[in-house]
Amino acid sequence: MIPFASVNGVELAIVIFLFGLVTVLGFVAARWRRAKALDSLDEWGLGGRNFGSWITWFLLGGDLYTAYTFVAVPALLFGVGALGFFAVPYTIIVYPMVFLVAPRLWSVSHRHGYVTPADFIRGRFGSGSLALMIAITGIVATMPYIALQLVGIEAVLKAMGILGEWPIIIAFGVLAAYTYQSGLRAPALIAFVKDSLIYLVVIVAVIYIPTQLGGFDDIFAAADKKFAASEPPADGVLLGNAAVLGYSTLAFGSALALFLYPHSITGVLAARSRDTIKRNMAALPAYSVMLGLLALLGYMAIAAGIEPVVSDGEPDPNTIVPLLFDDMFPDWFAGIAFGAIAIGALVPAAIMSIAAANLWTRNVYKEYLNRDATPAQEARSSKLASLVVKAGAVIVILLLDPQFSIDLQLIGGVIIVQTLPAIVFGLYSRFFHAWGLLAGWAVGLLAGLYMLYDTPNATTGKAHFGGPQYALSNFGFDTKITVYTGLIALLANIVVGVVVTLALRAAKRPYGTDETEASDYVVEAGEPGVEPLPATPVEEERIER
Amino acid sequence: MTDERLTRDPGGPPAPRETRWTWLLLVPLIGTLIPWIYNTRDPELFGVPFFYWYQMVWIPVSVLVTVTVYRTTRRERPR
Numbered sequence: 283m284i285p286f287a288s289v290n291g292v293e294l295a296i297v298i299f300l301f302g303l304v305t306v307l308g309f310v311a312a313r314w315r316r317a318k319a320l321d322s323l324d325e326w327g328l329g330g331r332n333f334g335s336w337i338t339w340f341l342l343g344g345d346l347y348t349a350y351t352f353v354a355v356p357a358l359l360f361g362v363g364a365l366g367f368f369a370v371p372y373t374i375i376v377y378p379m380v381f382l383v384a385p386r387l388w389s390v391s392h393r394h395g396y397v398t399p400a401d402f403i404r405g406r407f408g409s410g411s412l413a414l415m416i417a418i419t420g421i422v423a424t425m426p427y428i429a430l431q432l433v434g435i436e437a438v439l440k441a442m443g444i445l446g447e448w449p450i451i452i453a454f455g456v457l458a459a460y461t462y463q464s465g466l467r468a469p470a471l472i473a474f475v476k477d478s479l480i481y482l483v484v485i486v487a488v489i490y491i492p493t494q495l496g497g498f499d500d501i502f503a504a505a506d507k508k509f510a511a512s513e514p515p516a517d518g519v520l521l522g523n524a525a526v527l528g529y530s531t532l533a534f535g536s537a538l539a540l541f542l543y544p545h546s547i548t549g550v551l552a553a554r555s556r557d558t559i560k561r562n563m564a565a566l567p568a569y570s571v572m573l574g575l576l577a578l579l580g581y582m583a584i585a586a587g588i589e590p591v592v593s594d595g596e597p598d599p600n601t602i603v604p605l606l607f608d609d610m611f612p613d614w615f616a617g618i619a620f621g622a623i624a625i626g627a628l629v630p631a632a633i634m635s636i637a638a639a640n641l642w643t644r645n646v647y648k649e650y651l652n653r654d655a656t657p658a659q660e661a662r663s664s665k666l667a668s669l670v671v672k673a674g675a676v677i678v679i680l681l682l683d684p685q686f687s688i689d690l691q692l693i694g695g696v697i698i699v700q701t702l703p704a705i706v707f708g709l710y711s712r713f714f715h716a717w718g719l720l721a722g723w724a725v726g727l728l729a730g731l732y733m734l735y736d737t738p739n740a741t742t743g744k745a746h747f748g749g750p751q752y753a754l755s756n757f758g759f760d761t762k763i764t765v766y767t768g769l770i771a772l773l774a775n776i777v778v779g780v781v782v783t784l785a786l787r788a789a790k791r792p793y794g795t796d797e798t799e800a801s802d803y804v805v806e807a808g809e810p811g812v813e814p815l816p817a818t819p820v821e822e823e824r825i826e827r
Numbered sequence: 828m829t830d831e832r833l834t835r836d837p838g839g840p841p842a843p844r845e846t847r848w849t850w851l852l853l854v855p856l857i858g859t860l861i862p863w864i865y866n867t868r869d870p871e872l873f874g875v876p877f878f879y880w881y882q883m884v885w886i887p888v889s890v891l892v893t894v895t896v897y898r899t900t901r902r903e904r905p906r
Contacts, residue, residue: 364866370882371859374889378852381893498874520878521866530860557901564893567886574883578875 289443293608296617297442297624300479301453304472304625308460311467322657323397326465327640327664328552331392335561337470341633342549342562343569344473346373346540348427349434349627352480352576357599359580360588362517363509365525367577368533373570376537381563384541385556386709386803392551393802393811398637399547399705400645406708408794409716410649415723416701417645420544423698424638426690427543428675431627431634433600433684438620440591441604447680453628458672461632462665466552469632476629479622481572483607487619488575491610495585501578504585519581524762528751531766539699539768542706544637545630555807579603586610631672639667689747693734696750696768700726703772703779709803716794718783726775733767848899855889 315330324331333341351369358366387402396402399420404413432450439449460468495501502519509518521529540546553559583602586609591601607619643663648655655663678687704719736756739748751764805812865881872880 364878367879367882371885374859374882374885375856378855378889378893378896381852381896382849500874502874502876519876520868521862526862526866529862534856534860560897560901564890564897567890567893570886571883574879574886578879 290608290613290616292613293442293617293620294444296614297438297621300475300618300621300625301456304475304628305456305460307471307475308457308464308468311460311471312464314467314471321661323640323643323660323664324395324657326661327397327636327643328548329466329470331552332554333470333552333558334554335558335565338549338553338558338562339565340473340477341466341470341552342546342566344469344476344626344629345545345549345633346566346630347480347569347573347626348431348630349623350427350430351573352623352626353434353437353600353603355573355577356580356583356603359577360583360602361580361599363505363519364521365517365529366580367574368529368536369577370570370574371530371533372536372540373573374567375533376540377563377566379537380541381560383706383709384550384559384563387547387705388550388553388556388559389805389812390709390798390802392807393805394798397551398641398644399542399544399701400641403704403708404645404649405797406712407704407714407716407719408796409720412704412716412720412723413645414649415720416704417641419697419701419723419727420641421638423694424544424634425671425674426678426687426694427545428631428634428638428671429678429687430691431631432675432679433687434627435624436679436684437598437600438604438623440593440598441601441608442620445593450679451676453624454631454672454676457628457632458635458669461635461668461672465665466548466633466636469629469636470552472625472632473629476622476625477569479618480626483615483619483622484572484575486615487579487607487610491579491582491586491606494610495582501581501585505581508584524764525751528764528766531769532750535699535766535769535772536695538702538772539695542698542701543634544641545634548633548637548640557806576603579606582606631675635668635671635675636664638671639664642667692747692750693731696730696734696771697727699768699772700730700775703776712793712796713783714779715783715786715791717786717791718779718781721782722775722777722779725778726771729774730767730771733770737767848896851892851896854892855885858888859885 315332355366355369360366387399390396390405391402394401394405396405398417400413400417403416404410407413432454435450435453439445464471492498492501495504505519541550550559553562580602583606586606588602588605588609590597590599591605592598604620604623607616611619643655643660647663647667648660652659652663700723703714703722707714708719733752733756734750735746737748737750737752738745750767752767752770754761754763754765802811859882865878867878868876870877
């Protein structure tokens with residue numbers, strides 16, 4: 283393998299230019315909507331808690347629709363067909379659900395100064411151990427997600443013919459530097475560039491590429507032909523009968539998980555008001571349109587006869603979208619598309635590392651190592667932790683098989699949804715006892731891990747961690763139907779949580795102190811107890827009113 | 828800015844009118860989470876099977892639903 287053997291100069295130059303542009307933005311962001319000082323978590327970790335509707339829309343869009351999504355979803359359609367389209371119902375139903383829940387979390391977090399979901403758990407249930415478990419779950423689920431962003435960049439580099447490891451190290455080194463300096467303001471500012479480029483690329487792609495391939499009739503016909511010829515009968519342009527329930531439970535379970543991820547909650551808490559969040563839940567589906575169109579690129583790649591790049595002896599399906607762009611677009615536009623995907627990896631990676639760092643600082647460092655930490659010490663701890671998190675992600679990708687990160691991310695989705703009873707039910711009710719929630723969490727976690735381990739993958743021949751679908755035949759049902767693993771584990775979690783809570787109530791075990799009150803969950807910005815932070819600028823966005 | 832709304836029991840359940848509209852949020856879930864109703868090829872639209880364009884249609888529908896609930900349950904803003 284000789285790096286640069288077949289690298290296209292125009293594509294490379296444009297990618298480097300775009301990367302340079304966002305690097306400058308990342309450092310300039312420290313001065314954007316400037317606070318007096320960045321040395322508190324409200325400023326570094328939540329961007330001043332003052333983002334309006336537009337910024338929040340770009341930030342959350344850039345946060346939730348990651349580079350990995352852009353390469354993996356079409357790759358899934360390319361590989362198995364209809365099942366990969368679950369990303370569309372998933373990102374449709376998530377917003378109505380979050381519309382109800384997120385404003386409550388926003389209100390209670392602002393009144394009490396919570397920075398992380400585990401802060402809320404600590405205040406609501408008065409249990410340090412439950413908060414610690416929620417924090418650790420969040421960190422563990424987030425780490426592989428960051429590593430996967432590197433997989434997204436790698437796919438682009440491979441398609442460009444660059445096979446070294448150093449570009450990824452440089453990219454993440456630069457990312458780490460400006461995240462350290464600017465905090466959440468850096469990804470918020472870069473998200474404008476990222477999302478504008480992605481929208482441009484997707485719109486051009488879905489208009490231009492089908493015309494080159496003879497229209498959607500021919501595209502779907504080519505997909506049909508491929509799936510009819512392939513060995514496992516589970517794939518196809520429509521869902522097989524056994525996969526229908528798996529499809530809807532995967533969409534539902536993934537939607538439940540999405541806003542439990544620490545990086546989503548960071549985006550929500552950085553918003554200026556409840557109203558900002560609610561408006562965004564109505565506006566964010568615009569990204570789902572783009573995702574749905576992007577997904578169809580998987581079929582277009584089939585029709586265009588794209589073969590994934592083979593590296594280390596294995597075909598990498600994640601390379602099909604970059605290869606399709608390379609094949610279809612002139613060099614300069616392919617360069618823009620590659621740049622868009624690569625930048626698309628940086629925004630979520632930055633937010634995820636900030637979210638994980640905040641969990642570390644608030645729920646481990648301040649809770650157990652330095653109880654009297656000043657805001658400045660908290661900010662310093664988070665900044666350093668964000669560096670450690672990113673270094674960890676790079677090391678994982680370089681030293682371990684990328685497949686390992688994909689397995690870990692699979693596990694991450696299943697375990698993050700186990701925090702739902704504590705966080706979501708906790709926002710509405712004090713029925714659950716902290717120990718009940720802990721017991722449910724432990725059972726859900728173990729059940730989820732066991733089921734994932736127990737899932738083989740017939741297509742790839744893997745014996746374990748073969749996918750997020752668990753066959754109901756494992757429970758003795760005579761059927762081929764599969765269900766999303768995370769949802770089964772969540773069910774076990776809730777049942778155990780309820781049973782243990784009832785038992786503790788019967789035994790009259792006292793509850794922890796709840797420092798919140800009913801009105802905390804509905805207060806809006808500007809109302810008593812939710813004044814803006816003193817150090818923030820009073821820039822009004824016209825869109826707000 | 829007044830405290831009037833706070834004294835009006837903001838922690839209590841919202842007015843019945845608000846609750847009724849909130850149920851609308853279930854509509855996108857019902858529309859998209861029952862694949863049996865859309866797991867078919869026909870009718871095609873511009874060569875795209877029903878399975879795909881049906882789900883895409885739910886994106887604007889879900890936006891309409893969310894906007895409706897947002898407008899109907901919005902509290903009067905101060906100022």
